Amino acid sequence: MFKFNTVKKLLLVSCCSFLLSIPQANAIELDEATRTIALDGSGKTFVLSAEQVKRGKRLFNASCGSCHTGGVTKTNPNVGLDAEALSLATPTRNNATALVDYLKNPTTFDGLESIAEVHPSIASADIFPKMRSLTEEDLYAIAGHILLQPKVVSEKWGGGKIYY
Numbered sequence: 547m548f549k550f551n552t553v554k555k556l557l558l559v560s561c562c563s564f565l566l567s568i569p570q571a572n573a574i575e576l577d578e579a580t581r582t583i584a585l586d587g588s589g590k591t592f593v594l595s596a597e598q599v600k601r602g603k604r605l606f607n608a609s610c611g612s613c614h615t616g617g618v619t620k621t622n623p624n625v626g627l628d629a630e631a632l633s634l635a636t637p638t639r640n641n642a643t644a645l646v647d648y649l650k651n652p653t654t655f656d657g658l659e660s661i662a663e664v665h666p667s668i669a670s671a672d673i674f675p676k677m678r679s680l681t682e683e684d685l686y687a688i689a690g691h692i693l694l695q696p697k698v699v700s701e702k703w704g705g706g707k708i709y710y
Contacts, residue, residue: 576698583693584641592642594690602691605684609666609676617695617704625655628704629696645689646682 581594594602606614613620617627625631632640636657639645652665666674668685680688695703 576694580697581694583690586641586643587638594687594694598687598690599694601684602687602689602694605680605688606691609680610688616699616702617692618706623706626704626706627692627695629693631704632692640693642686642689642693645692646685649677649680649685649688 576596576599578593581596581599582591583594584590585592614627619625619627625635629640632638632645635655637644639648648667650668652661652667652669653659654661660669662669663673666677668677668680671677
């Protein structure tokens, strides 16, 4: 019995040593080109830091994910968060500044009416408590997440029921 326990201990120690010697693989690491997103409509860009990428994902999932899982819009499946839909909105919402503006004061797809009473926003933080604590930096991180996803998951982002 003593030898069996000794063998088990040696095997356990050798397995642990082997696992510790393997380089740790982090979650997906995105290069700078992938993390570069449109800042505004004039063509200016900026590079999201790794921290902004993580923060944007976490904030999006906590604040927006219940209605926009995978970039779809559950309440209106005809309007998603994919690059094409964002570019067709009026005003266009395919850059960070425009998305932050939307998160502050949301409008209909044609831009003619405010929808702050039915869509979470800073303007309606009294109705939507999740929006109360979001800072300007948080809003840009969320916008960065939305604009980054088509580069990471391609057509799945905003792809609808066939993916989610």
